[in-house]
Amino acid sequence: MxxxxxxxxGDGQKIFMTKEDIRADIEAGSADAADLGDIPALTEDQMDxxxxxxxxxxxxxxxEPGMEVPxxxxxxxxxxxxxxxxxxxxxxxxxxxxxxMHERAFGADTMELGxxxxxxxxxxxxxxxxxxTMEVCQQNMIIPMLYGAMPNxxxxxxxxxxxxxxxxxxxxxxxxxxxxxxxxAAEHGIRDMVWIMQxxxxxxxxxxxxxxxxxxxxxxxxxxxxxxxALRKEFxxxxxxxxxxxxxxxxxxxxxxxxxxxxxxxxxxxxxxxIAKAGANxxxxxxxxxxxxxxxxNLGRSVTFMKAAVEASTIPCHVDMGMGVGGIPMxxxxxxxxxxxxxxxxxxxxxxxxx
Amino acid sequence: MGMPIAHIMASGMTGIRAAGDxxxxxxxxxxxxxxxxxxxxxxxxGVSTAxxxxxxxxxxxxxxxxxxxxxxxxxxxxxxxxxxxxxxLLGIDINCCDKxxxxxx
Numbered sequence: 001m002x003x004x005x006x007x008x009x010g011d012g013q014k015i016f017m018t019k020e021d022i023r024a025d026i027e028a029g030s031a032d033a034a035d036l037g038d039i040p041a042l043t044e045d046q047m048d049x050x051x052x053x054x055x056x057x058x059x060x061x062x063x064e065p066g067m068e069v070p071x072x073x074x075x076x077x078x079x080x081x082x083x084x085x086x087x088x089x090x091x092x093x094x095x096x097x098x099x100x101m102h103e104r105a106f107g108a109d110t111m112e113l114g115x116x117x118x119x120x121x122x123x124x125x126x127x128x129x130x131x132x133t134m135e136v137c138q139q140n141m142i143i144p145m146l147y148g149a150m151p152n153x154x155x156x157x158x159x160x161x162x163x164x165x166x167x168x169x170x171x172x173x174x175x176x177x178x179x180x181x182x183x184x185a186a187e188h189g190i191r192d193m194v195w196i197m198q199x200x201x202x203x204x205x206x207x208x209x210x211x212x213x214x215x216x217x218x219x220x221x222x223x224x225x226x227x228x229x230a231l232r233k234e235f236x237x238x239x240x241x242x243x244x245x246x247x248x249x250x251x252x253x254x255x256x257x258x259x260x261x262x263x264x265x266x267x268x269x270x271x272x273x274x275i276a277k278a279g280a281n282x283x284x285x286x287x288x289x290x291x292x293x294x295x296x297x298n299l300g301r302s303v304t305f306m307k308a309a310v311e312a313s314t315i316p317c318h319v320d321m322g323m324g325v326g327g328i329p330m331x332x333x334x335x336x337x338x339x340x341x342x343x344x345x346x347x348x349x350x351x352x353x354x355x
Numbered sequence: 356m357g358m359p360i361a362h363i364m365a366s367g368m369t370g371i372r373a374a375g376d377x378x379x380x381x382x383x384x385x386x387x388x389x390x391x392x393x394x395x396x397x398x399x400x401g402v403s404t405a406x407x408x409x410x411x412x413x414x415x416x417x418x419x420x421x422x423x424x425x426x427x428x429x430x431x432x433x434x435x436x437x438x439x440x441x442x443x444l445l446g447i448d449i450n451c452c453d454k455x456x457x458x459x460x
Binding site for chain 2: 060061062063065066067068069070071072073079103104106107108109110138139140141142143144201202203204205206207237238239241281282314315316321322323328333334336339340343344346347352353354355
């Protein structure tokens, strides 16, 4: 009987497979990314290395000494005091205490402050509270401390916002009206995101994390890129991290452009130059996890996309490796065996500058 | 909560336990890729790039340079005071330190 090794499904379930089957899944995942993105698949050596990482006998694995990279954080201290909706563990504490716990207890390389709703739009009514908390955090923290939130353009459409929902308009075949709605929402999003960061920069914030860019499609990315450009122009020294929502920018509008490039349909290696052009310092490329596939397939696919993005980028790439992205299983408590294997593969094979 | 800690333990530079905050700061401040950022910080600290993730080396060095240490040592620079020493060490401006100087004149 062939030896079987344990690994995970994309939803986190433990499974057992032979070395040959795991290798075949890595190859299939890599081929899928190569086909979609028109990028090189992993080489035989790289796939062999990934296989070695996956079947490594230890419960956890780590990068070779000297290959460590900074680990940046999204969601901020909400993971300490937040509820299950933000994957928080519900420990009553202030955001300052949560941030200091990350710095002094967990060994975080950077941290961020985030609002409990974690979208820019709802920050506006409580901006003074956010400024006050940021000020106190900056006085007490040593590691770089950003302000993070999601562009989340969905909040600008009915029933949550002022603009007619483009999904509803498209269902009624009102395509140009839907495009107008997306464009107007993006303009409002730019105004809000820039205004919020203007206030926070004036109280000493290190910078901003645009988290899950493109979650509402190309309008979301259009708003984010233009916000980044405006903030870079006004604050030359601001730290800007631009993290994506998925590997592909969905064309909800379809014709929005940045710097002469149509945003719809861009893959990570095509997103990277635009993010740099807009003025970000760090790019957070993403590849979503398919829960019906194995971690070998997902990791093969994800590392292939990220490797191409790292090569195309002129700025550091901190790959997004939270729940359900970057080869990490899609559940709130991703198994540590899978997390550390994905972490090592991403650093040692994709060559990312951070996580 | 365990996931980010797993990343830190598997691949991270462990922040102020070692020199992760300094390398991350140069990536953000000067768009440095990982190799360039590590070379830059190692040169400023007078250590090898491998030492940047070595708690044994960095623990004493951070205390000596007064740029913030992981444990609460009485009298050592903390928070914004440590960042003002980091500014001098790395030759950069940090926004909150600029604001602090503005306020204190």
